[in-house]
Amino acid sequence: MIIHRKTDSVAFSLSLLEKVVLERALSTIARNYQVHPAEIDERAAAVWYSSAGCRTAQMSAEETADWIKQLHSLRLGRMAALGHALDQIKEKTPPVLFEVPREEADALMTALNDHRLLLAAHHNIGEQEMNMRTLAAFSKLPPPQQTALFEMEFLAYLIDELLQLLSGERDKTDSSQD
Amino acid sequence: MGIETLPDTQEATKEKVENAFEKNWNVIVWNDPINMMNYVVFVFMKVLAFPKEKATKHMLEVHHNGKSCVATETREKAEHYHQQLQGYGLTVTVEPGQE
Numbered sequence: 232m233i234i235h236r237k238t239d240s241v242a243f244s245l246s247l248l249e250k251v252v253l254e255r256a257l258s259t260i261a262r263n264y265q266v267h268p269a270e271i272d273e274r275a276a277a278v279w280y281s282s283a284g285c286r287t288a289q290m291s292a293e294e295t296a297d298w299i300k301q302l303h304s305l306r307l308g309r310m311a312a313l314g315h316a317l318d319q320i321k322e323k324t325p326p327v328l329f330e331v332p333r334e335e336a337d338a339l340m341t342a343l344n345d346h347r348l349l350l351a352a353h354h355n356i357g358e359q360e361m362n363m364r365t366l367a368a369f370s371k372l373p374p375p376q377q378t379a380l381f382e383m384e385f386l387a388y389l390i391d392e393l394l395q396l397l398s399g400e401r402d403k404t405d406s407s408q409d
Numbered sequence: 410m411g412i413e414t415l416p417d418t419q420e421a422t423k424e425k426v427e428n429a430f431e432k433n434w435n436v437i438v439w440n441d442p443i444n445m446m447n448y449v450v451f452v453f454m455k456v457l458a459f460p461k462e463k464a465t466k467h468m469l470e471v472h473h474n475g476k477s478c479v480a481t482e483t484r485e486k487a488e489h490y491h492q493q494l495q496g497y498g499l500t501v502t503v504e505p506g507q508e
Contacts, residue, residue: 281500284491288434288484288503298492305496337455344448344498351443358442387445394451 233326234392241396242330243389245320250327252385254320260342261313263349264306268299274352279306279345306345312338333396340393343386354379434487436480439500440471452497453479456490481506 233244245253263271268280280302285295312335319329331339350356354376361380363369369377438449446468453464457479470477480490487503494501 279498281495283500284495284502288488288491289505290488298488302492302496305492340448341497344444348443348498356443361442383443390445390448394447398451 232388236392236396240330240332241336241392242328243392245325245327245329247325249385250320250323250325250329252382253329253389254317256343256346256382256386257313257317257320259349260346261310261317264310264313264342268303275349278348278352306342309338309342311335313342331393331396336393336396340390340397343390343393347383347386347390350379350383356380356383431484432482433506434482434484435478435504435506436482436487436490436494437476437502437504438467438471438479438494439502440475441500444498446472449499452494452499456493456497 232246232249235242235244243249263275263279266275268276271280280299282295282299285298290298315335316329316331316339320327351361356376356379360372360376363372363380369380372380449468449471450461450464453459453467454461457464459467459479467477467479479494480487482490484503491501491503
């Protein structure tokens, strides 16, 4: 991946594998965001729409339902950014240039983070797996867990770049990095 | 003629109003192994308007102690923070504080 950092955007030049992984992630997020919280699978519901905090806040069933509905609306509010990102990479051949303007960075970053949370939940990835530092330990994991960890790491890299764009904590001049 | 209210109703309403305006609800953020540290700092700065140092301090508290109380607010405001923080994927609860 090659990163082109600009003042008000960040652009990623993606290889075929990176494009495939990102396209799959974005499509999955968009699909899941459109599912009503009551109908989403159990693990996704536990991660995205947990009502544990509502119980401790002593909210009534009606208040909780309304609160979850608003939480779903927050997620649906990220659909435009997801759509713009998907449009840039769908049916493109590598190297695929994928640019994120600052105004869409927050929504896209949070959506990618949501997907990381979901991957972890679906593949039982916890502290132990996240802290694996040796190839020997990593290679002992079941293949689906290894793939999920790779995907999470890739998304973390993108999130880190988007965070830098949002926080303005980088050289204001245009720069590129492999 | 003035409108009279039953004493019980009056008391209950008074209690509800007082409760609603009392800054007695703690917003607790819990540790999780997936959210990145710099992401959590960003979220605290964005949602709670914390300066970077304060956001970092609370993120480290979450990381080392398992949780951090990031705000003590009215119930309505606490629920708003709860929703915003959870919208960013953090694990959050709202708990009544000590009287």
